[in-house]
Amino acid sequence: MIIFASRVLKIYLRDKTAVFFSLLSSFIIIGLYILFLGETYSSSFEQIGNIHQLMDQWVMAGLLATTSVSTSVATLSVMVDDQYQKRQKDFYCTPIKKTALAGGYFMASLIISFFLSLITLFFAQIYILINKGSWFSFSVYMQIIVILLLTVLMNSSMMFFISSFFKSNHAFSTATSIIGTLIGFLTGIYIPIGTLPEIIQWVIKIFPTSHGAVLLRQTMMNSTMNQSFQQLPQTAVVEFQNILGITYQFENITLTPICHYFYLIIFTIIFFIEAVYIHSRQRQ
Helix, strand or coil: CHHHHHHHHHHHHHCHHHHHHHCHHHHHHHHHHHHHHHHHHHHCCCCCCCHHHHHHHHHHHHHHHHHHHHHHHHHHHHHHHHHHCCHHHHHHCCCCCHHHHHHHHHHHHHHHHHHHHHHHHHHHHHHHHHCCCCCCCHHHHHHHHHHHHHHHHHHHHHHHHHHCCCCCHHHHHHHHHHHHHHHHHHCCCCCCHHHCCHHHHHHHHHCHHHHHHHHHHHHHHHHHHHHHCCCCCHHHHHHHHHHHCCCCEECCEECCHHHHHHHHHHHHHHHHHHHHHHHHCCCC
16 A cells, blocks of 8 residues: 555656646635735724734635645546556556555545645745744644644545546546635635625535634634734624634534534544445446
8 A cells, every 4th residue: 555655646746737736726825815815804803903913824724724625636636547547457456455555545645735734834834924923832833733634634535535436537627626716715715704694604614624724723823812802802702703714603502622623533534434435346
């Protein structure tokens, strides 16, 4: 499995264009925020201190949650291409098990996604510092890395499951274009969740990746929020968190961080098991 994963990694990294385009959605989000969205978001909460720093952290948290979606898609395109070119039939003739092949694809996707997510975290911190923000503490970094790892696991499992249904590069490319467009909306980056109709809010709240975004936002924004809301009532804090998707409420129940962790873990297991099952049932 490890040897097969290294094959996928070499194929992916050999194509520098693929690496660039797998991060393109992240660049687009940053560009939109700098040019258009940043000032619009900040002007809506002018009464809050350090609002520019808060919004920088909010957007970067959402960006970190979505990076592993686009990067895992790019890595798993190798699997779709193997299916399209009938290479998997050759692999099935070898002693290696189908589950080991599937595990190799998943492992490669996980490694690439986590590595590029760490690179994104580095540039996110640099961006925050340039805009007069501050360094995250060591403990916050450790929390971010744990959440990133869990989010990458879930996103890789989800995309592994979705990509298992595609047999041609053209269909997969079309699907990934749609996913790349929607992911910013489904994690509340382009439009704050609280400003959307209730039915759309429900769709976003059940989308697993958005729970990774919630955990990252709570972790990255906690210190700045404590400073910014010292002189404001608790109702202002709750309203701010609900509008920006920093917390999730279902009716009158507010989800705790442990709920988001369990949600990510459960869907990671579900998507991975389903994907491995699909691969194990494929005919030689």
